[in-house]
Amino acid sequence: MNAVLIREPYRLPAGLLAALVHALFFSLLYFSFSWQSQPAASMSVELWDSIPQLKNAAPLPAPPPPAERVEMPPPKPVVTPQTKPDIVMPDKKKPEAKPVAVPQKARVQPAQSSILERQLALEEAARAEQAAATGRVVDEYTAKIIARIRSRIVMPPGVPDEARAEFRVTLLPGGEVLNVRLVKSSGFRVYDDAVERAIIKAQPLPLPSDSAMFNRFREMKLGFRPKEEG
Amino acid sequence: MEVTQDLSFIHLISNASVLVQLVMGLLLLVSLMSWWFIFIKMFAVRAEIRMTSRFEEKFWGNSDLTQLYKQAAAAKPGQVGALERIFAAGFLEFAKLKKQQGVVNAAVMDGVRRAMRATYQREMDQLESHLSFLATVGSVSPYVGLFGTVWGIMNAFRGLANVGQATLAHVAPGIAEALVATAMGLFAAIPAVVAYNRYAHQIDRLSSRFDSFTEEFSNVLQQQA
Numbered sequence: 001m002n003a004v005l006i007r008e009p010y011r012l013p014a015g016l017l018a019a020l021v022h023a024l025f026f027s028l029l030y031f032s033f034s035w036q037s038q039p040a041a042s043m044s045v046e047l048w049d050s051i052p053q054l055k056n057a058a059p060l061p062a063p064p065p066p067a068e069r070v071e072m073p074p075p076k077p078v079v080t081p082q083t084k085p086d087i088v089m090p091d092k093k094k095p096e097a098k099p100v101a102v103p104q105k106a107r108v109q110p111a112q113s114s115i116l117e118r119q120l121a122l123e124e125a126a127r128a129e130q131a132a133a134t135g136r137v138v139d140e141y142t143a144k145i146i147a148r149i150r151s152r153i154v155m156p157p158g159v160p161d162e163a164r165a166e167f168r169v170t171l172l173p174g175g176e177v178l179n180v181r182l183v184k185s186s187g188f189r190v191y192d193d194a195v196e197r198a199i200i201k202a203q204p205l206p207l208p209s210d211s212a213m214f215n216r217f218r219e220m221k222l223g224f225r226p227k228e229e230g
Numbered sequence: 231m232e233v234t235q236d237l238s239f240i241h242l243i244s245n246a247s248v249l250v251q252l253v254m255g256l257l258l259l260v261s262l263m264s265w266w267f268i269f270i271k272m273f274a275v276r277a278e279i280r281m282t283s284r285f286e287e288k289f290w291g292n293s294d295l296t297q298l299y300k301q302a303a304a305a306k307p308g309q310v311g312a313l314e315r316i317f318a319a320g321f322l323e324f325a326k327l328k329k330q331q332g333v334v335n336a337a338v339m340d341g342v343r344r345a346m347r348a349t350y351q352r353e354m355d356q357l358e359s360h361l362s363f364l365a366t367v368g369s370v371s372p373y374v375g376l377f378g379t380v381w382g383i384m385n386a387f388r389g390l391a392n393v394g395q396a397t398l399a400h401v402a403p404g405i406a407e408a409l410v411a412t413a414m415g416l417f418a419a420i421p422a423v424v425a426y427n428r429y430a431h432q433i434d435r436l437s438s439r440f441d442s443f444t445e446e447f448s449n450v451l452q453q454q455a
Contacts, residue, residue, distance in 0.1 A: 009277075009308050014269030021265050022258075025417060030239045 137208050138216045144206045146222060152198040153224070156190040161227040165192045167199060169220050173211065175204030183221065195224045239410075246407040247385050253378030253411050257371055261418035264367040267360040268425040275432050278357060281311025282439060289443075295321060295450075312353035312436075313443055319349040320444070324451050339452055346444050353440070357433050361426060368423035375415020382408025 163186035170179040180199050185192050199222075207217055243254060292298060302310055302318040310318075323345035327338040386404025393400050 010270050010273035011266075014273060015266050017269045018262055018265035022262060026239075 134213070134216075137210075137213060141206060141208050141213075141217065142220070142222075145202075145217075145220070146224075148206060149195070149198050149202040149222070150224065152201045153194050154198070155226060156188075156194050159186070159188050159191045159226050161225065163188050163191055164223055164225045165195050166221060166223045167195065169199060169222055171205060171207070171214075171217055171220065173207070173214050175207045177203050177205065184223075186224075191226065242403075242407045242410050245403070246382060246410070250378045250382045250385075250408060250411055253374060253381075254414055257375055257378075257411070257414040257418050260367055260371055260374075261414065264364055264418055264422045264425075267363055268421060271360060271364075271425065271429050275357070275429055275436075278311055278436060279432065282313045282436060285311055285314045285317070286439075286443070289317070289447075295454075299325075312350075312357065313440055315353060316346050316349045316440060316444065317447060320346040320447055320451070335452070339448060342451055343444070343448060346447070350440055350444065354433070354437055357436065361429055361433070364422045364426040364429070368419050368426055371415045371418040371422070372412070373415070375412040375418075378411030378415075379408040382411060 164184070165182065165186035166184035168179075168181045168183050169177060170181075172178050177199055180196055182192055182196065207214060243251065246254070289298065299318055299321045302314045303322075305314075320342045324338065324342045327333050327341050383405055386401050386408065389404060390396050390400055
Protein backbone atom coordinates (compact mmCIF):
# COMPACT_ATOMS: atom_id res chain seq x y z
CA MET A 1 0.00 0.00 0.00
CA ASN A 2 2.82 2.34 0.86
CA ALA A 3 4.31 2.16 -2.59
CA VAL A 4 0.98 3.24 -4.00
CA LEU A 5 0.44 5.87 -1.36
CA ILE A 6 3.71 7.56 -2.10
CA ARG A 7 2.34 8.48 -5.47
CA GLU A 8 -0.76 10.00 -3.93
CA PRO A 9 -0.24 13.75 -4.03
CA TYR A 10 -3.02 14.71 -1.63
CA ARG A 11 -2.13 12.72 1.43
CA LEU A 12 -1.63 15.52 3.90
CA PRO A 13 -4.65 17.72 3.14
CA ALA A 14 -6.83 14.64 2.94
CA GLY A 15 -5.60 13.44 6.30
CA LEU A 16 -6.26 16.83 7.85
CA LEU A 17 -9.75 16.94 6.40
CA ALA A 18 -10.50 13.45 7.65
CA ALA A 19 -9.38 14.43 11.13
CA LEU A 20 -11.51 17.55 10.90
CA VAL A 21 -14.59 15.57 9.92
CA HIS A 22 -14.13 13.31 12.91
CA ALA A 23 -13.51 16.16 15.27
CA LEU A 24 -16.72 17.75 14.05
CA PHE A 25 -18.67 14.55 14.37
CA PHE A 26 -17.49 13.83 17.88
CA SER A 27 -17.91 17.35 19.11
CA LEU A 28 -21.44 17.26 17.75
CA LEU A 29 -22.07 14.02 19.58
CA TYR A 30 -20.43 15.33 22.72
CA PHE A 31 -22.40 18.54 22.92
CA SER A 32 -25.74 17.27 21.76
CA PHE A 33 -25.64 13.98 23.53
CA SER A 34 -25.05 14.79 27.18
CA TRP A 35 -28.44 14.13 28.58
CA GLN A 36 -29.24 14.16 32.24
CA SER A 37 -31.37 11.38 33.47
CA GLN A 38 -31.98 12.56 36.97
CA PRO A 39 -34.11 9.95 38.65
CA ALA A 40 -37.37 11.72 39.36
CA ALA A 41 -36.95 12.47 43.06
CA SER A 42 -38.39 9.21 44.18
CA MET A 43 -41.78 9.92 45.58
CA SER A 44 -43.02 7.12 47.73
CA VAL A 45 -46.68 7.12 48.39
CA GLU A 46 -48.25 5.26 51.20
CA LEU A 47 -51.88 4.46 51.04
CA TRP A 48 -53.74 4.59 54.29
CA ASP A 49 -57.03 2.91 54.66
CA SER A 50 -57.82 5.28 57.50
CA ILE A 51 -56.28 8.60 58.34
CA PRO A 52 -54.33 8.38 61.59
CA GLN A 53 -56.19 9.97 64.44
CA LEU A 54 -54.61 13.11 65.76
CA LYS A 55 -55.78 12.97 69.31
CA ASN A 56 -54.51 16.28 70.56
CA ALA A 57 -55.23 18.30 67.52
CA ALA A 58 -58.55 19.69 68.66
CA PRO A 59 -57.89 20.78 72.26
CA LEU A 60 -55.03 23.02 71.28
CA PRO A 61 -56.48 26.44 70.62
CA ALA A 62 -54.29 29.33 69.81
CA PRO A 63 -52.63 30.37 73.07
CA PRO A 64 -54.33 33.33 74.74
CA PRO A 65 -52.89 36.46 73.12
CA PRO A 66 -50.08 37.30 75.49
CA ALA A 67 -48.69 40.39 73.80
CA GLU A 68 -51.58 42.67 74.65
CA ARG A 69 -51.63 41.87 78.29
CA VAL A 70 -47.95 42.35 78.91
CA GLU A 71 -48.05 45.83 77.48
CA MET A 72 -51.08 47.03 79.27
CA PRO A 73 -50.64 46.45 83.01
CA PRO A 74 -47.53 48.32 84.25
CA PRO A 75 -48.73 51.93 84.02
CA LYS A 76 -52.26 51.43 85.24
CA PRO A 77 -51.89 49.87 88.69
CA VAL A 78 -49.61 52.64 89.86
CA VAL A 79 -51.81 55.49 88.86
CA THR A 80 -55.23 54.17 89.72
CA PRO A 81 -55.45 51.28 92.13
CA GLN A 82 -59.18 51.00 91.55
CA THR A 83 -58.80 49.67 88.09
CA LYS A 84 -56.32 47.07 89.14
CA PRO A 85 -58.71 44.20 89.79
CA ASP A 86 -59.98 44.50 86.29
CA ILE A 87 -56.63 43.87 84.86
CA VAL A 88 -55.53 41.16 87.21
CA MET A 89 -58.76 39.31 87.06
CA PRO A 90 -58.50 37.52 83.79
CA ASP A 91 -55.20 36.01 84.80
CA LYS A 92 -55.90 33.54 87.55
CA LYS A 93 -58.41 32.95 90.26
CA LYS A 94 -56.00 33.79 93.01
CA PRO A 95 -55.33 37.44 92.33
CA GLU A 96 -58.96 38.20 92.54
CA ALA A 97 -58.89 37.96 96.28
CA LYS A 98 -55.81 40.05 96.75
CA PRO A 99 -57.08 43.47 95.86
CA VAL A 100 -60.10 42.96 98.07
CA ALA A 101 -58.08 41.99 101.11
CA VAL A 102 -55.45 44.71 100.98
CA PRO A 103 -56.53 47.30 98.56
CA GLN A 104 -54.27 50.13 99.70
CA LYS A 105 -51.01 48.44 100.61
CA ALA A 106 -50.38 46.38 97.63
CA ARG A 107 -50.20 49.13 95.15
CA VAL A 108 -47.01 48.18 93.56
CA GLN A 109 -46.49 44.61 94.62
CA PRO A 110 -49.57 43.06 93.09
CA ALA A 111 -48.61 44.60 89.86
CA GLN A 112 -45.17 43.06 89.97
CA SER A 113 -46.36 39.71 91.12
CA SER A 114 -49.04 39.71 88.51
CA ILE A 115 -46.45 40.35 85.82
CA LEU A 116 -44.39 37.50 87.17
CA GLU A 117 -47.36 35.29 87.25
CA ARG A 118 -48.27 36.16 83.75
CA GLN A 119 -44.79 35.36 82.56
CA LEU A 120 -44.90 32.07 84.38
CA ALA A 121 -48.24 31.36 82.86
CA LEU A 122 -46.93 32.19 79.45
CA GLU A 123 -43.95 29.92 79.85
CA GLU A 124 -46.15 27.23 81.12
CA ALA A 125 -48.45 27.63 78.19
CA ALA A 126 -45.53 27.50 75.79
CA ARG A 127 -44.22 24.40 77.48
CA ALA A 128 -47.62 22.82 77.42
CA GLU A 129 -47.95 23.67 73.80
CA GLN A 130 -44.60 22.14 73.01
CA ALA A 131 -45.40 19.04 74.95
CA ALA A 132 -48.69 18.83 73.17
CA ALA A 133 -46.97 19.24 69.84
CA THR A 134 -44.52 16.50 70.73
CA GLY A 135 -47.37 14.34 71.85
CA ARG A 136 -49.13 15.04 68.62
CA VAL A 137 -46.13 14.04 66.57
CA VAL A 138 -45.64 10.91 68.62
CA ASP A 139 -49.28 10.00 68.19
CA GLU A 140 -49.18 10.72 64.52
CA TYR A 141 -46.14 8.59 63.89
CA THR A 142 -47.35 5.84 66.14
CA ALA A 143 -50.51 5.77 64.07
CA LYS A 144 -48.42 5.74 60.91
CA ILE A 145 -46.27 2.90 62.16
CA ILE A 146 -49.29 0.88 63.14
CA ALA A 147 -50.97 1.55 59.82
CA ARG A 148 -47.85 0.60 57.94
CA ILE A 149 -47.51 -2.66 59.82
CA ARG A 150 -51.21 -3.34 59.57
CA SER A 151 -51.14 -2.98 55.82
CA ARG A 152 -48.59 -5.75 55.66
CA ILE A 153 -50.35 -8.27 57.81
CA VAL A 154 -51.40 -11.29 55.86
CA MET A 155 -54.48 -12.23 57.77
CA PRO A 156 -54.69 -15.91 58.55
CA PRO A 157 -58.17 -17.37 58.44
CA GLY A 158 -60.20 -18.14 61.48
CA VAL A 159 -58.96 -15.46 63.85
CA PRO A 160 -61.73 -13.80 65.86
CA ASP A 161 -61.93 -10.04 65.84
CA GLU A 162 -61.24 -9.64 69.52
CA ALA A 163 -57.89 -11.40 69.42
CA ARG A 164 -55.16 -8.93 70.37
CA ALA A 165 -51.46 -9.48 70.11
CA GLU A 166 -49.08 -7.13 71.86
CA PHE A 167 -45.51 -6.70 70.85
CA ARG A 168 -42.60 -4.84 72.25
CA VAL A 169 -40.68 -3.46 69.30
CA THR A 170 -37.19 -2.03 69.60
CA LEU A 171 -36.24 0.33 66.81
CA LEU A 172 -33.01 1.66 65.44
CA PRO A 173 -32.76 5.33 64.48
CA GLY A 174 -33.16 4.54 60.80
CA GLY A 175 -36.51 2.92 61.39
CA GLU A 176 -35.17 -0.63 61.25
CA VAL A 177 -36.55 -3.09 63.69
CA LEU A 178 -33.90 -4.30 66.07
CA ASN A 179 -36.00 -6.65 68.04
CA VAL A 180 -39.58 -7.83 68.19
CA ARG A 181 -40.86 -9.55 71.27
CA LEU A 182 -44.29 -10.92 71.81
CA VAL A 183 -45.54 -9.50 75.07
CA LYS A 184 -49.06 -10.77 75.09
CA SER A 185 -50.18 -13.45 72.74
CA SER A 186 -53.54 -13.21 71.08
CA GLY A 187 -54.03 -16.86 71.79
CA PHE A 188 -53.73 -17.63 68.12
CA ARG A 189 -50.26 -18.59 67.15
CA VAL A 190 -50.87 -17.94 63.46
CA TYR A 191 -52.02 -14.41 64.11
CA ASP A 192 -49.05 -13.67 66.38
CA ASP A 193 -46.72 -14.93 63.70
CA ALA A 194 -48.47 -13.00 60.97
CA VAL A 195 -48.15 -9.76 62.90
CA GLU A 196 -44.52 -10.42 63.70
CA ARG A 197 -43.77 -11.05 60.03
CA ALA A 198 -45.62 -7.87 59.13
CA ILE A 199 -43.53 -5.87 61.60
CA ILE A 200 -40.33 -7.22 60.05
CA LYS A 201 -41.67 -6.62 56.57
CA ALA A 202 -42.73 -3.06 57.33
CA GLN A 203 -39.15 -1.92 57.84
CA PRO A 204 -38.11 0.83 57.71
CA LEU A 205 -40.82 2.17 59.90
CA PRO A 206 -41.71 5.82 59.52
CA LEU A 207 -40.05 8.00 62.12
CA PRO A 208 -40.15 11.74 62.60
CA SER A 209 -37.27 13.49 60.91
CA ASP A 210 -36.35 15.18 64.16
CA SER A 211 -33.80 12.81 65.61
CA ALA A 212 -34.44 14.16 69.10
CA MET A 213 -37.84 12.58 68.96
CA PHE A 214 -36.40 9.17 68.41
CA ASN A 215 -36.19 8.44 72.11
CA ARG A 216 -39.93 8.30 72.19
CA PHE A 217 -39.89 5.54 69.60
CA ARG A 218 -36.90 3.52 70.70
CA GLU A 219 -39.04 1.07 72.52
CA MET A 220 -42.67 0.81 71.63
CA LYS A 221 -45.50 -1.35 72.71
CA LEU A 222 -47.85 -2.03 69.89
CA GLY A 223 -51.10 -3.91 69.99
CA PHE A 224 -52.83 -5.37 66.99
CA ARG A 225 -56.31 -6.67 66.50
CA PRO A 226 -57.59 -8.31 63.35
CA LYS A 227 -60.07 -5.54 62.97
CA GLU A 228 -59.17 -1.94 63.59
CA GLU A 229 -61.31 -0.45 66.30
CA GLY A 230 -62.38 3.10 65.84
CA MET B 231 -22.43 -2.71 35.64
CA GLU B 232 -22.79 0.64 37.20
CA VAL B 233 -25.89 2.69 36.75
CA THR B 234 -25.05 6.30 36.13
CA GLN B 235 -27.43 9.16 36.30
CA ASP B 236 -25.26 11.29 34.14
CA LEU B 237 -25.06 9.99 30.60
CA SER B 238 -22.58 12.11 28.81
CA PHE B 239 -20.97 10.88 25.67
CA ILE B 240 -17.67 10.34 27.44
CA HIS B 241 -19.39 8.24 30.07
CA LEU B 242 -20.97 6.12 27.42
CA ILE B 243 -17.61 5.24 25.99
CA SER B 244 -15.66 4.93 29.19
CA ASN B 245 -18.27 2.75 30.86
CA ALA B 246 -18.55 0.32 28.01
CA SER B 247 -17.03 -3.11 28.37
CA VAL B 248 -13.56 -3.77 27.02
CA LEU B 249 -14.71 -5.59 23.92
CA VAL B 250 -17.15 -2.86 23.01
CA GLN B 251 -14.38 -0.32 23.51
CA LEU B 252 -12.14 -2.35 21.23
CA VAL B 253 -14.83 -2.45 18.61
CA MET B 254 -15.30 1.29 18.95
CA GLY B 255 -11.58 1.88 18.62
CA LEU B 256 -11.39 -0.30 15.54
CA LEU B 257 -14.32 1.48 13.98
CA LEU B 258 -12.81 4.85 14.76
CA LEU B 259 -9.58 3.82 13.07
CA VAL B 260 -11.42 2.43 10.07
CA SER B 261 -13.55 5.53 9.84
CA LEU B 262 -10.50 7.79 9.95
CA MET B 263 -8.83 5.79 7.21
CA SER B 264 -11.90 5.68 5.06
CA TRP B 265 -12.38 9.41 5.35
CA TRP B 266 -8.74 9.90 4.51
CA PHE B 267 -9.14 7.82 1.38
CA ILE B 268 -12.38 9.59 0.56
CA PHE B 269 -10.60 12.92 0.53
CA ILE B 270 -7.55 11.56 -1.28
CA LYS B 271 -9.78 10.09 -3.97
CA MET B 272 -11.89 13.20 -4.12
CA PHE B 273 -8.89 15.36 -4.88
CA ALA B 274 -7.32 12.79 -7.21
CA VAL B 275 -10.43 12.10 -9.26
CA ARG B 276 -11.28 15.76 -9.52
CA ALA B 277 -7.75 16.58 -10.69
CA GLU B 278 -7.82 13.68 -13.13
CA ILE B 279 -11.07 14.87 -14.70
CA ARG B 280 -9.72 18.39 -14.98
CA MET B 281 -6.47 17.29 -16.58
CA THR B 282 -8.21 14.89 -18.94
CA SER B 283 -10.48 17.64 -20.23
CA ARG B 284 -7.54 19.97 -20.60
CA PHE B 285 -5.50 17.47 -22.57
CA GLU B 286 -8.38 16.52 -24.82
CA GLU B 287 -8.83 20.16 -25.68
CA LYS B 288 -5.13 20.55 -26.33
CA PHE B 289 -4.98 17.39 -28.42
CA TRP B 290 -7.84 18.23 -30.74
CA GLY B 291 -6.90 21.88 -31.07
CA ASN B 292 -3.32 21.18 -31.97
CA SER B 293 -2.25 18.77 -34.65
CA ASP B 294 1.47 18.83 -33.91
CA LEU B 295 1.89 15.53 -32.09
CA THR B 296 5.61 15.89 -31.55
CA GLN B 297 5.17 19.14 -29.71
CA LEU B 298 2.47 17.60 -27.54
CA TYR B 299 4.74 14.68 -26.76
CA LYS B 300 7.58 16.99 -25.77
CA GLN B 301 5.31 18.87 -23.42
CA ALA B 302 4.05 15.63 -21.90
CA ALA B 303 7.53 14.21 -21.44
CA ALA B 304 8.93 17.40 -19.95
CA ALA B 305 6.12 17.93 -17.41
CA LYS B 306 6.54 16.94 -13.79
CA PRO B 307 4.56 13.90 -12.60
CA GLY B 308 1.93 15.99 -10.81
CA GLN B 309 1.15 18.15 -13.78
CA VAL B 310 0.13 15.57 -16.35
CA GLY B 311 -2.93 13.43 -16.26
CA ALA B 312 -3.38 9.78 -17.05
CA LEU B 313 -4.57 10.55 -20.53
CA GLU B 314 -1.44 12.50 -21.31
CA ARG B 315 0.70 9.62 -20.09
CA ILE B 316 -1.23 7.20 -22.28
CA PHE B 317 -0.69 9.47 -25.21
CA ALA B 318 3.02 9.79 -24.44
CA ALA B 319 3.46 6.03 -24.14
CA GLY B 320 1.69 5.45 -27.45
CA PHE B 321 3.57 8.15 -29.28
CA LEU B 322 6.95 7.01 -27.92
CA GLU B 323 6.29 3.47 -29.04
CA PHE B 324 5.14 4.71 -32.44
CA ALA B 325 8.28 6.81 -32.91
CA LYS B 326 10.53 3.93 -31.85
CA LEU B 327 8.91 1.45 -34.18
CA LYS B 328 8.90 3.86 -37.09
CA LYS B 329 12.65 4.28 -36.82
CA GLN B 330 13.22 0.56 -37.17
CA GLN B 331 13.33 -0.67 -40.71
CA GLY B 332 11.19 -3.38 -42.08
CA VAL B 333 8.40 -3.20 -39.55
CA VAL B 334 5.01 -3.64 -41.05
CA ASN B 335 2.44 -0.98 -40.40
CA ALA B 336 0.10 -3.44 -38.73
CA ALA B 337 2.87 -4.48 -36.39
CA VAL B 338 3.59 -0.84 -35.54
CA MET B 339 -0.03 -0.24 -34.68
CA ASP B 340 -0.15 -3.38 -32.57
CA GLY B 341 2.87 -2.27 -30.60
CA VAL B 342 1.40 1.20 -30.08
CA ARG B 343 -1.87 -0.25 -28.85
CA ARG B 344 -0.10 -2.60 -26.47
CA ALA B 345 1.97 0.23 -25.04
CA MET B 346 -1.10 2.38 -24.57
CA ARG B 347 -3.00 -0.53 -23.09
CA ALA B 348 -0.28 -1.14 -20.55
CA THR B 349 -0.18 2.50 -19.48
CA TYR B 350 -3.96 2.58 -19.37
CA GLN B 351 -4.04 -0.43 -17.06
CA ARG B 352 -1.47 1.11 -14.77
CA GLU B 353 -3.35 4.38 -14.64
CA MET B 354 -6.65 2.70 -13.94
CA ASP B 355 -5.07 0.68 -11.19
CA GLN B 356 -3.78 3.87 -9.67
CA LEU B 357 -7.15 5.58 -9.96
CA GLU B 358 -9.03 2.67 -8.48
CA SER B 359 -6.67 2.12 -5.60
CA HIS B 360 -8.35 2.35 -2.17
CA LEU B 361 -11.78 2.02 -3.69
CA SER B 362 -11.92 -1.58 -2.54
CA PHE B 363 -11.10 -0.38 0.95
CA LEU B 364 -14.06 1.97 0.86
CA ALA B 365 -16.29 -0.84 -0.37
CA THR B 366 -15.11 -3.13 2.40
CA VAL B 367 -15.65 -0.50 5.05
CA GLY B 368 -19.08 0.24 3.66
CA SER B 369 -20.22 -3.32 3.85
CA VAL B 370 -18.44 -4.61 6.94
CA SER B 371 -18.35 -1.83 9.49
CA PRO B 372 -22.11 -1.92 10.22
CA TYR B 373 -21.68 -5.56 11.15
CA VAL B 374 -18.70 -4.81 13.33
CA GLY B 375 -20.71 -2.10 15.08
CA LEU B 376 -23.62 -4.46 15.43
CA PHE B 377 -21.36 -7.02 17.00
CA GLY B 378 -20.24 -4.49 19.58
CA THR B 379 -23.84 -3.54 20.25
CA VAL B 380 -25.00 -7.11 20.69
CA TRP B 381 -22.16 -7.76 23.06
CA GLY B 382 -22.90 -4.61 25.03
CA ILE B 383 -26.58 -5.44 25.29
CA MET B 384 -25.77 -8.93 26.44
CA ASN B 385 -23.64 -7.39 29.16
CA ALA B 386 -26.38 -4.98 30.08
CA PHE B 387 -28.85 -7.79 30.54
CA ARG B 388 -26.39 -9.86 32.48
CA GLY B 389 -25.92 -6.91 34.82
CA LEU B 390 -29.67 -6.68 35.04
CA ALA B 391 -29.88 -10.19 36.40
CA ASN B 392 -27.98 -9.12 39.50
CA VAL B 393 -30.38 -6.32 40.27
CA GLY B 394 -33.40 -7.35 42.26
CA GLN B 395 -35.78 -4.75 41.02
CA ALA B 396 -35.22 -4.12 37.35
CA THR B 397 -36.19 -0.76 36.00
CA LEU B 398 -35.58 0.86 32.69
CA ALA B 399 -32.93 3.00 34.37
CA HIS B 400 -30.85 -0.11 34.91
CA VAL B 401 -30.84 -1.24 31.30
CA ALA B 402 -30.92 2.07 29.50
CA PRO B 403 -27.31 3.16 30.07
CA GLY B 404 -25.96 -0.22 29.02
CA ILE B 405 -28.01 -0.24 25.86
CA ALA B 406 -27.06 3.33 25.09
CA GLU B 407 -23.40 2.42 25.50
CA ALA B 408 -23.83 -0.53 23.24
CA LEU B 409 -25.65 1.47 20.61
CA VAL B 410 -22.74 3.86 20.34
CA ALA B 411 -20.88 1.05 18.60
CA THR B 412 -23.60 0.73 15.98
CA ALA B 413 -23.66 4.47 15.53
CA MET B 414 -19.95 4.50 14.89
CA GLY B 415 -20.22 1.60 12.48
CA LEU B 416 -22.87 3.45 10.52
CA PHE B 417 -20.88 6.64 10.66
CA ALA B 418 -17.98 4.82 9.07
CA ALA B 419 -20.11 2.91 6.59
CA ILE B 420 -22.44 5.49 5.11
CA PRO B 421 -19.85 7.92 3.75
CA ALA B 422 -17.75 5.02 2.56
CA VAL B 423 -20.60 3.56 0.54
CA VAL B 424 -21.60 6.91 -0.89
CA ALA B 425 -18.03 7.74 -1.79
CA TYR B 426 -17.43 4.31 -3.29
CA ASN B 427 -20.43 4.55 -5.57
CA ARG B 428 -19.61 8.07 -6.61
CA TYR B 429 -15.95 7.44 -7.33
CA ALA B 430 -16.62 4.14 -9.06
CA HIS B 431 -19.00 5.93 -11.39
CA GLN B 432 -16.60 8.81 -12.05
CA ILE B 433 -13.70 6.46 -12.69
CA ASP B 434 -15.88 4.42 -15.04
CA ARG B 435 -16.59 7.50 -17.07
CA LEU B 436 -12.92 8.43 -17.09
CA SER B 437 -12.05 4.93 -18.22
CA SER B 438 -14.44 5.10 -21.15
CA ARG B 439 -12.98 8.46 -22.07
CA PHE B 440 -9.50 6.94 -22.05
CA ASP B 441 -10.74 4.06 -24.16
CA SER B 442 -12.26 6.23 -26.81
CA PHE B 443 -9.18 8.45 -26.86
CA THR B 444 -6.98 5.40 -27.35
CA GLU B 445 -9.03 4.36 -30.36
CA GLU B 446 -9.07 7.81 -31.85
CA PHE B 447 -5.37 8.30 -31.31
CA SER B 448 -4.65 4.96 -32.96
CA ASN B 449 -6.58 6.16 -35.98
CA VAL B 450 -4.59 9.37 -36.10
CA LEU B 451 -1.33 7.44 -35.93
CA GLN B 452 -2.45 4.98 -38.57
CA GLN B 453 -3.03 7.84 -40.94
CA GLN B 454 0.49 9.06 -40.31
CA ALA B 455 2.09 5.66 -40.63
